[in-house]
Amino acid sequence: MVILAVIALVLGTFYGLSGLEFTLFDYLASHTDYILYATMVLVGISVGLHESIVEQMKKYHLKLLLIPMGIVAGSLIGGVICSFVLNEPMRESLAISGGLGWYSLTGVAIGNLSGAEYGSIAFLSNLMREIISFFVIPVIAVKFNYYTCIAPAGATSEDTTLPMMIRYTDEKTVVFSVLNGVICSACVPAIMSFCYAAF
């Protein structure tokens, strides 16, 4: 799976760099929403086939919030550390680390608010978070526990990194992963607004 992911990423990047234009590839690249929706239906089918999952979810209630809270706290503490280590402003450091892997939003938003350099760092660092997640999820699933696989993925745990959860964890963790992604995605704009209002 990881090897396939690397091959797909490399092929896509080379195709994008080459400047070639194939209708099918261009259509796919510009309609990722539809691919994602189709994937989600397939994921939903897997969850639906797992009969006891609804009963299992009922046990959790507020505990569901612990994972996104841990992700946001860890990311923001990381932003504070980066600010001191790299000698960068606290506002931009927190905003970049608070992107939680959502590179498309943070790259554009921070670029508009703080200039192209910080926009590029936000884009690259959050993109790296997503790509690194692909590779560490299988390792975390074996060495730590299934739930921890959601942590590196951050806001992407509901979409691009979700298939890795499906492959390497269980149906219950997949549902946690989707809910975590929804909560983290809602937190990102709030974190960014807070950073630019408070600092």
Place this chain on the structure above:
Amino acid sequence: MEILIFMLIGVVIGRFCFPRKLKKLNEKMQVFMTMLLIFAMGVMLGRRENLINELTSLGVKSLVFCLVPTILSTIIVYFLTERFFDKDKKEQEGE
């Protein structure tokens, strides 16, 4: 939000009308769709102007901004889930 709606549609299909014998095919389709998503992400990256320049000039700083928050998130979530979700881990091991 749309993502949740599509997933719920899938859950209903899986719960009530999806043939169990097609479970493996469904898993293979998920892998295929994932590869399409990753490929599309690569295309988007390759089409980004100045990608190579950005990587060479800001790559190390971006990597630090990626690694420190990611590692800390992972550590905190690990301790939280070990503390509050411990029974489920044992269930996983018992399965």
